[in-house]
Amino acid sequence: MRAQPNLASVAYLIADPTRATMLMTLVDGRAWPAGELAHAAGVTAQTASAHLAKLLAGGLLTVKTEGRHRYYRLAGSHVALALEHLALIGTTEPVRRRLPDPEARHLRLARCCYDHLAGRVGVAMTRGLQERGWIVAAADKRFDVTPAGVVWFDRMGLDLGGLPSSRRGMARQCLDWTEREYHLAGPLGVRWMSLLCANGWLRRSKTSRAVQVTPKGWAGLKEQLGVDQGQLMLSPES
Structure with missing residues (x-):
């Protein structure tokens, strides 16, 4: 048996x-x-x-x-x-007995999902990559990087040629538990988040999973991927 x-x-x-x-x-x-x-x-x-x-x-x-x-x-x-x-299992619109605290809003906006970026910012960046044709959804919950995407990532300082590839591929679709859309994971997601932190676009919290997007980061994300801070920021009632 x-x-x-x-x-x-x-x-x-x-x-x-x-x-x-x-x-x-x-x-x-x-x-x-x-x-x-x-x-x-x-x-x-x-x-x-x-x-x-x-x-x-x-x-x-x-x-x-x-x-x-x-x-x-x-x-x-x-x-x-x-x-x-x-965390995805359950009602999609839970009843809230109180307004979410600032930490909860920060986590929903941008957080670490083990070793890559999640939350509204992670989903928006992934959507921007897809809209520009730099990554495309593939079978087995993967993302394939297009030739144009290889050029763009290289221009941003990320050489995909030296990127390790797991058995599930270089880039993986990870379902975001707060947004219920996919964000970028896998070796590419890991290296991409590390690069954004190294370049001063993102700053990881020392005490939680929250990730802060710096002013430099918001400007760069808007220019490169169309990620708009005003559209992503959460109000206390969100």
Whole structure:
């Protein structure tokens, strides 16, 4: 008999609100110490340690010890992708009992999806690339880069010739859980976000998954991809 994936045990681990909060905190791809994860989840250090031990045993996390500290991160981008997709399940228009706080608005505008850019900005950039014919949707949830796209990325400082390609291709379509549209992922998405950060267009938060678009970034995105800040910014009621 062929072994079946143990979905029930993974679902059990993710279903707990404290563990779910810790996992979503780690979706930005960085390693976090147990104390920071305990603070994010609103629990004591002892309680956090117990939850983290279960997530480690379940294969959802890895841990690295440096001195007296233990740093936890997701076991891989496949875990981040699963969490983002699970967030899509449910009503498309949830009832809000209070206005979303500024951090929630920042995350919806621009955030890290493990190692690439997500949120309204990530979706808008991807749409701009498609509208200009620089990437096209392909089978198996991939994006293909056109010859014109290769030239454009090279002009922006990204040499696709040296880009590693995974078994799923150089560029992948990742369904954005807040916008319910695709943003750019895969090796190209990773390198593209790194380039934008290096060039001062994006700035990653040190304390959350939020990503800030700098004034230089808004100007560049408008010029290159037609991404308009005024159309993307969220009001407190959004």
